[in-house]
Amino acid sequence: MKEVKVGIIGFGTVGAGVAANILGNSDVIAKRANVKLVLSRIADLDITTDRGVKIPEGVLTTDAAEAIREADIVVELVGGTTVAKKFILDAIQAGKPVVTANKALLALHGEEIFAAAEKAGVDVYYEASVAGGIPIIKALREGLVSNRISRIYGIMNGTCNYILTRMENEGADFTTVLADAQKLGYAEANPSLDIDGFDTAHKTAILAALAYGRWFGLEPVHVEGIRDLELADLRYADELGYRIKLLAIIKSADGKVQMRVHPTLIPKNVLLANISDVFNGVMVEGDMVGQTLFYGRGAGRNATASAVTADITDVAVNLAAGSVRRIPAFRPGEQFSEVLSMDEVSSRYYLRLQVKDCPGVIASITQILADKGISISSLIQHERREADGTVPLVILTHVATERDIRSALAELGVLAINQAPVKLMRIEDI
Amino acid sequence: MKEVKVGIIGFGTVGAGVAANILGNSDVIAKRANVKLVLSRIADLDITTDRGVKIPEGVLTTDAAEAIREADIVVELVGGTTVAKKFILDAIQAGKPVVTANKALLALHGEEIFAAAEKAGVDVYYEASVAGGIPIIKALREGLVSNRISRIYGIMNGTCNYILTRMENEGADFTTVLADAQKLGYAEANPSLDIDGFDTAHKTAILAALAYGRWFGLEPVHVEGIRDLELADLRYADELGYRIKLLAIIKSADGKVQMRVHPTLIPKNVLLANISDVFNGVMVEGDMVGQTLFYGRGAGRNATASAVTADITDVAVNLAAGSVRRIPAFRPGEQFSEVLSMDEVSSRYYLRLQVKDCPGVIASITQILADKGISISSLIQHERREADGTVPLVILTHVATERDIRSALAELGVLAINQAPVKLMRIEDI
Numbered sequence: 001m002k003e004v005k006v007g008i009i010g011f012g013t014v015g016a017g018v019a020a021n022i023l024g025n026s027d028v029i030a031k032r033a034n035v036k037l038v039l040s041r042i043a044d045l046d047i048t049t050d051r052g053v054k055i056p057e058g059v060l061t062t063d064a065a066e067a068i069r070e071a072d073i074v075v076e077l078v079g080g081t082t083v084a085k086k087f088i089l090d091a092i093q094a095g096k097p098v099v100t101a102n103k104a105l106l107a108l109h110g111e112e113i114f115a116a117a118e119k120a121g122v123d124v125y126y127e128a129s130v131a132g133g134i135p136i137i138k139a140l141r142e143g144l145v146s147n148r149i150s151r152i153y154g155i156m157n158g159t160c161n162y163i164l165t166r167m168e169n170e171g172a173d174f175t176t177v178l179a180d181a182q183k184l185g186y187a188e189a190n191p192s193l194d195i196d197g198f199d200t201a202h203k204t205a206i207l208a209a210l211a212y213g214r215w216f217g218l219e220p221v222h223v224e225g226i227r228d229l230e231l232a233d234l235r236y237a238d239e240l241g242y243r244i245k246l247l248a249i250i251k252s253a254d255g256k257v258q259m260r261v262h263p264t265l266i267p268k269n270v271l272l273a274n275i276s277d278v279f280n281g282v283m284v285e286g287d288m289v290g291q292t293l294f295y296g297r298g299a300g301r302n303a304t305a306s307a308v309t310a311d312i313t314d315v316a317v318n319l320a321a322g323s324v325r326r327i328p329a330f331r332p333g334e335q336f337s338e339v340l341s342m343d344e345v346s347s348r349y350y351l352r353l354q355v356k357d358c359p360g361v362i363a364s365i366t367q368i369l370a371d372k373g374i375s376i377s378s379l380i381q382h383e384r385r386e387a388d389g390t391v392p393l394v395i396l397t398h399v400a401t402e403r404d405i406r407s408a409l410a411e412l413g414v415l416a417i418n419q420a421p422v423k424l425m426r427i428e429d430i
Numbered sequence: 431m432k433e434v435k436v437g438i439i440g441f442g443t444v445g446a447g448v449a450a451n452i453l454g455n456s457d458v459i460a461k462r463a464n465v466k467l468v469l470s471r472i473a474d475l476d477i478t479t480d481r482g483v484k485i486p487e488g489v490l491t492t493d494a495a496e497a498i499r500e501a502d503i504v505v506e507l508v509g510g511t512t513v514a515k516k517f518i519l520d521a522i523q524a525g526k527p528v529v530t531a532n533k534a535l536l537a538l539h540g541e542e543i544f545a546a547a548e549k550a551g552v553d554v555y556y557e558a559s560v561a562g563g564i565p566i567i568k569a570l571r572e573g574l575v576s577n578r579i580s581r582i583y584g585i586m587n588g589t590c591n592y593i594l595t596r597m598e599n600e601g602a603d604f605t606t607v608l609a610d611a612q613k614l615g616y617a618e619a620n621p622s623l624d625i626d627g628f629d630t631a632h633k634t635a636i637l638a639a640l641a642y643g644r645w646f647g648l649e650p651v652h653v654e655g656i657r658d659l660e661l662a663d664l665r666y667a668d669e670l671g672y673r674i675k676l677l678a679i680i681k682s683a684d685g686k687v688q689m690r691v692h693p694t695l696i697p698k699n700v701l702l703a704n705i706s707d708v709f710n711g712v713m714v715e716g717d718m719v720g721q722t723l724f725y726g727r728g729a730g731r732n733a734t735a736s737a738v739t740a741d742i743t744d745v746a747v748n749l750a751a752g753s754v755r756r757i758p759a760f761r762p763g764e765q766f767s768e769v770l771s772m773d774e775v776s777s778r779y780y781l782r783l784q785v786k787d788c789p790g791v792i793a794s795i796t797q798i799l800a801d802k803g804i805s806i807s808s809l810i811q812h813e814r815r816e817a818d819g820t821v822p823l824v825i826l827t828h829v830a831t832e833r834d835i836r837s838a839l840a841e842l843g844v845l846a847i848n849q850a851p852v853k854l855m856r857i858e859d860i
Binding site: 017021022024025028029031032033034127133134135138139141142143144145146147148213271274275286287288289290291292293294295296297300302303305306307309310313314317318321322323326327331333334335 | 447451454455458459461462463464557563564565568569571572573574575576577578643701704705716717718719720721722723724725726727730732733735736737739740743744747748751752753756757761763764765
């Protein structure tokens with residue numbers, strides 16, 4: 001049986017998980033895959049902090065170059081987009097295959113890294129970069145290879161899903177739940193990457209690239225986070241039969257791809273709406289397979305390690321079988337090469353206005369929508385007059401374009417009867 | 431780009447789907463996998479019936495041997511366990527890799543087929559044999575390779591799930607819904623393979639083999655179907671917060687594996703309970719990844735074709751990369767080699783008795799359970815006296831062994847106050 005030396009760079013949470021996985025389960029991996037994974041080196045600047053894994057003598061080092069030199073496979077778990085990139089390119093230049101979980105780096109510099117890997121003739125795998133332990137990249141790249149992909153919906157940020165689940169279940173507001181999530185370690189001290197949607201956008205860019213054969217990068221992904229989400233909107237959504245999720249949406253039609261991340265109303269009875277807490281779920285729709293859904297833990301030491309170690313095993317099997325680059329990290333194919341501009345995107349919409357409670361209000365609002373060709377699917381106005389004499393008015397529309405809804409919003413915003421910024425969210429019926 | 435000739439044996443529903451998939455999507459497959467799939471031959475005794483796919487001139491043949499001879503990859507879609515086995519072994523002996531969707535054949539003769547494939551040095555892949563379009567075999571074999579698998583739960587028979595969903599939603603009884611399912615083509619004229627649980631048992635045997643490295647075969651799988659399920663039981667389950675699903679259960683502990691298929695109460699709020707209609711779902715729990723779930727269409731022309739064509743592509747990539755048997759069809763590893771006998775299985779139980787409405791009834795029943803060490807978690811007796819003076823009594827127990835519950839059931843069965851056979855079902859809290 002071939003022995004394969006694994007060098008890990010970055011001994012943080014995930015690094016410790018991968019070390020534990022290799023140390024604890026290399027026997028079962030060997031039985032299944034006929035390769036023996038050996039932990040050769042773990043490099044980190046800090047090799048004294050106890051990470052809860054007993055690492056064999058002589059494995060820890062502060063010298064990343066040494067870890068690269070001695071390894072058959074280099075595992076980058078440093079994170080970030082600077083030094084991590086250097087380690088990966090160094091490994092590739094040394095002819096070593098690379099496994100990484102670094103979504104931000106791939107979303108920003110994927111093309112450069114994959115080009116270097118192609119030139120050097122080595123594998124670069126990155127299953128753990130999207131949806132943690134869920135083998136969604138393998139599913140898209142191999143399991144669903146025979147499908148033209150029409151839609152992908154992803155709940156891919158555990159922090160946001162945890163916050164939304166608690167807001168919904170407990171009626172607690174965003175700030176309170178965020179503070180609690182930070183205390184519990186589910187949210188970072190600086191939570192922006194998660195709650196402003198950027199982490200989900202990184203993953204969206206990676207999935208879209210795999211589905212459509214072009215490395216789009218981050219720029220064309222429209223991103224809105226959950227920071228401004230009000231409890232009132234979760235309650236109206238609930239009343240109307242919807243839940244609100246931070247959803248990654250990738251769709252293709254007529255040779256154009258759209259990519260967006262924003263809070264989205266989805267019907268309560270679909271499976272995706274029932275993915276709660278820190279869990280992730282990705283729905284992939286193909287022309288042959290129909291709708292599929294992949295669910296599991298999107299983060300955390302062990303779940304992420306499961307994906308990283310699966311990649312390591314895949315690369316090790318390639319080394320053993322002499323089939324390096326059997327399936328390259330990314331194969332450009334340009335199944336769809338154009339990106340749909342956000343203006344052209346069509347959606348159903350949720351609008352919440354805070355209006356003066358006086359005659360003619362609904363008439364003037366619905367007239368503005370009608371003038372833009374936007375038709376209303378439902379409307380709620382409750383008898384809930386605020387101290388300032390205003391009432392909330394919630395409208396769900398049929399499908400309209402972003403351009404038209406934005407244009408309507410501009411007019412609604414300056415209406416004298418409108419007493420607050422209009423809240424807008426998008427609806428996906430899935 | 432390597433061209434790979436695909437020969438299909440069996441031009442039924444799935445055969446037509448695979449042909450359509452290759453003809454329609456070989457361009458996108460080529461872009462992703464760098465292999466060009468070419469439909470070389472389709473063999474069937476009936477090559478005149480219109481299958482809804484336009485097959486190029488000269489591809490259809492009645493000669494299976496010819497299809498095997500001319501192909502680089504042989505796809506067996508005949509079904510059954512006799513002639514299908516011969517075709518597969520013929521192909522293997524001719525040195526041709528094989529893709530099949532034949533769960534019954536693999537569950538019964540997997541070892542023989544895989545031994546032949548090993549001897550001949552060819553690949554045999556079978557993704558479509560379990561849960562249709564869901565890439566669950568690839569997930570177990572590759573995506574979750576680094577996990578010790580503790581539990582697998584599967585809803586893997588679309589016919590049963592469709593029947594149970596309709597019984598639950600409409601309050602219709604089993605016989606009525608089955609007749610309707612047969613009319614709609616969701617159930618066979620002879621529905622036994624589906625509704626008596628055997629189809630699910632075949633799939634259970636395959637998943638257990640992959641998870642635990644031993645080809646157990648069908649014999650150790652305990653099987654009960656849904657034929658005797660009464661509407662009353664679905665209603666009580668609902669009242670108690672459960673749904674009833676025909677569930678495949680694979681668990682391992684202390685070096686022993688248990689495999690069973692039976693109607694099972696699962697809590698309504700878990701994702702698996704929300705898999706409805708003809709859809710399938712498989713939950714896999716590993717020591718690293720935690721709980722994952724894979725969802726999609728478990729049957730049907732296109733979904734099954736998606737899995738078959740993914741396998742064809744995988745084999746084609748092996749041929750192109752010179753990495754035949756990179757990952758064998760099945761690698762014996764004996765992670766768990768003993769099978770837990772059904773007597774030793776522990777579960778929570780649902781019991782429904784039809785008892786005389788007289789003093790001391792509950793006391794005498796609960797005493798029998800107490801004598802066996804079986805403790806009660808809930809009990810319902812409604813004021814619903816039947817014409818014959820009996821009332822239904824529903825008991826949920828805490829965990830007990832099959833041996834103890836069977837022994838209690840024998841005593842309950844002969845109680846004078848008990849007026850009908852005791853209904854027993856198992857509960858999984860997932």
